[in-house]
Amino acid sequence: MADKEQAEYFKELSDAVLDMDEERTVTAAQDALDNSIDPYEAIQNGLSDGMARAGQLFEDEEYFIPELLMCSDAMYAGLDVLKPHLKATGESRGTVVIGVIEGDTHDIGKNMVRIMFETGGFHVIDLGRDVPPQRFVDTARESKADIIALSTLMTTTMDGMGTVVKLLNESDLRAGVKVMVGGGPISPGFAKRIGADGYAVNAAEAVKVARELVARDAVGAA
Amino acid sequence: MAHPAMTPLERFAAYARGEAIDRLPCVPIIGNTAARVTGVKVSAFRGNGRTIADAQIASYRRFGYDVVRVFTDLYTLAEAMGATVHYPEDETAYLEAPAITSVEEIERLRPVNPLRDGYLPRHLEAMGRVVEAVGNEVPVTGAVTCPFTTASFLIGTENLVRLTIRNPEAVHQLCRVALESAIRYAEAIIAAGCTPSLTDPMSSSTVIGPRQFREFSQPYLKRLIEYIHLSGKAATLHICGKTEKIWEAMADAGADCISIDNAASLTAAKRSVGHRVRIMGNVTPSEVMLQGTPADVRRAVRSCVAEAWDSPRGYIVASGCSLPTETPFANIQAMMDSVAEIGWPVDIQEVSLLPEGEGGRRPDEGAAVPSGFSPAPSP
Structure with missing residues (x-):
């Protein structure tokens, strides 16, 4: 396993999405892959977590549509990096x-x-x-x-x-x-x-x- | 009743002076519902000043409300600047494609010539005809879509809101050209004997945040309103959705009257900016006016009046937004009747005894009865 705790990779992905930072999200996603973090977990615990936090800020009226769109741009950019490495049996909620x-x-x-x-x-x-x-x-x-x-x-x-x-x-x-x-x-x-x-x-x-x-x-x- | 047969102009004038009136002013905001009054298809309004005018005049004569507003859809300015609008046969038009898709194209946009571009000349014709027919008894206004909202139709809403973060200068560039168009159109509306009526849905806090509103929308609203004031007219500013956090900014922009919808509280608006601006609103257009019964409408009107009748700079009973096209006439009539029944001066005890409505009033916000109340003069 890597020199960092798994949770740190997740947090960096989540924070990068929340901060609307596309480049940082891509870097964090690549970094996670390079350090053998499971891509599915990186999506769930990193990218999705960032979007969920953004959604909460939206509910709290601290974020509005512009911020939410920017977060989603960052999230999709990270997804583009991670998705090709997903095993085919990605679980779906429906x-x-x-x-x-x-x-x-x-x-x-x-x-x-x-x-x-x-x-x-x-x-x-x-x-x-x-x-x-x-x-x-x-x-x-x-x-x-x-x-x-x-x-x-x-x-x-x-x-x-x-x-x-x-x-x-x-x-x-x-x-x-x-x-x-x-x-x-x-x-x-x-x-x-x-x-x-x-x-x-x-x-x-x-x-x-x-x-x-x-x-x-x-x-x-x- | 003080004057059983006051015209809307007489009613507004007396209200502004703090004199006796027969009832509160009441404005069910009629747009394409007017087509139902004259029995034409909504698409008959497209590029036809006479048809719009005939319907608006007939609708006013039928219901006797206090402002006639020439309005068919939000896109007239954007269309005149190159956006593509789709006109269904019998429903309100919608934006099919923005005028441009990239920041590089902004430079291509030109402010409108209202006497030449798109359907603006036809709308101006409609305004002139309505003024000629009923302008001596009722204020006639022409809808002007405000700069930030027009900017969203010029480059697409998602594009625009992204640009507020990615490229603020591009947003300002778009708003500047949209402002110039709005000012030119406002000038032509005033020349037609009308008052511009401002509408800015994309500035709502449901879309952009209060900080973005102050940065990208308010400066342009302020310049537009300054222009309207220079012409001796008052400005009513309508923003739908959540607006509580921008009421102060709307007043700072110079609005004389703010029109708010059911996502906002009249009581809160009264307390926050009622001493600075007149307030109009906020009977729910869809749930109450479109789908409700006349009894629902009465309850909602009473609830609104109980909340806002004593707002320091005055209150206009209104729908929260333009009414859906198929709003039943019985509900529009119930709105007018209800306001007449309440009469003037408002006996708040009597109104309070009537059943509660769905006007958004919370139990902890009972209407206070100020002593020695009289409506302050309004511009």
Whole structure:
């Protein structure tokens, strides 16, 4: 093992992400590899930890969208270094199909949520923006997804979220797929009304909700 | 009631002088909902000053609210500077592509000529027509998207917010050209007999932090508002989402009235900047106005009034943001009726006895009743 404790490599990766320092993150990632740190653990305990801390600062209103985006740039730069060295059997917490509902092209919120999902250990399929409801259901079927995550910023497109739930109910997939919703005009009450399983007020919260939904499902199936 | 038939202009004038009024001013912020009043598709507003004006005039005549605001979407300025806007057949337009994608292209951007570029001339035509028809009884405003928000449409939002950290000078460069466009457009709006109405959603603390607001947005807002003040007009500044930490900065920018949405508390705004600016807000546009019942709207209006009626520089009952296109007429009417029922002077005991609404009021923030209250004059 290296001349430093494993934890120090993790901390350096985490701090570099939190400090929005892309170059430092790349260096730290390479340094970790050179010293035989397991890349999967470097991602989980280093990069993801940094993003989780950034998410906390975002919740505390010390970081805002610009800082969170910069942290994610650093995180992805580190990921590019570590990913090729991952063993193929990287554990995943589950698969999430995410997108912005048809009629809405605001995707900054969705992108933040995607980043938090990815760093939180989920496999994410991003359908982008302006996505027709049926495509969410079709993609969930093809990818055997655990979660469909829907976002919208506009009041005019909220109804499309209800349509996704409806289509899912009409399919044979409903039991295995949880739906979570979020975005500017969405409230917990609205989420409940359309039959969604979860609601998150922001990107940091979204990944917590997703973990709960998947965990609850596992308990239910046991 | 003091004057059962006050016009909005009379009501605002009396309110500013601290004289008796019949009711608080009330502004359900009507944008494309106006299309539903005249039964046209939203896309009929595209590049058609007469259609916009007809709908805004009909909507005002139907509901009798206190400000007519000519507004269809946030992108008119950015579009006139080269951004691509998509116009769905019957919904609000949205940004399809920013004007540029890289910092190197910023130099190519030119401030608008409002009499020539994009649909600005058509919006100015609409404003002129509305002023001609009802300008003698109601304030008519024209929406101006503020520099930081327009900058985000010029280079893309994610690009812009990254640049606030990576390349601050590029953001200033973008904001400068967006400011010049906004000032030229404001000048033309004032020449059309209207007042510019400022909207700046990207400056919200939901997007950028208060420090970034002070660095990248406020200096340009200040110059824009200074220009509007030089023309003898007051400036209303709307920023949605979280705004509590920038209220002082909004007042420092010179805003005479700040319009806040339901992510912010009227009570907190009153306490923090109510002595400096008039406050308008914050009935929830989606949950209450779009999806609620008229009873929900009444509860929300009462709750808002209970929170802010005694704000030192005055209070305007308003929706927190532009209303969704499909907002039921019954809810808009309920908003107007509710404000009329409360009347003036506001009997706070009576309002308090009515059921609580969802206006964001917390139990520990009961409305205080000041003695000898009278609304301070406002510019």
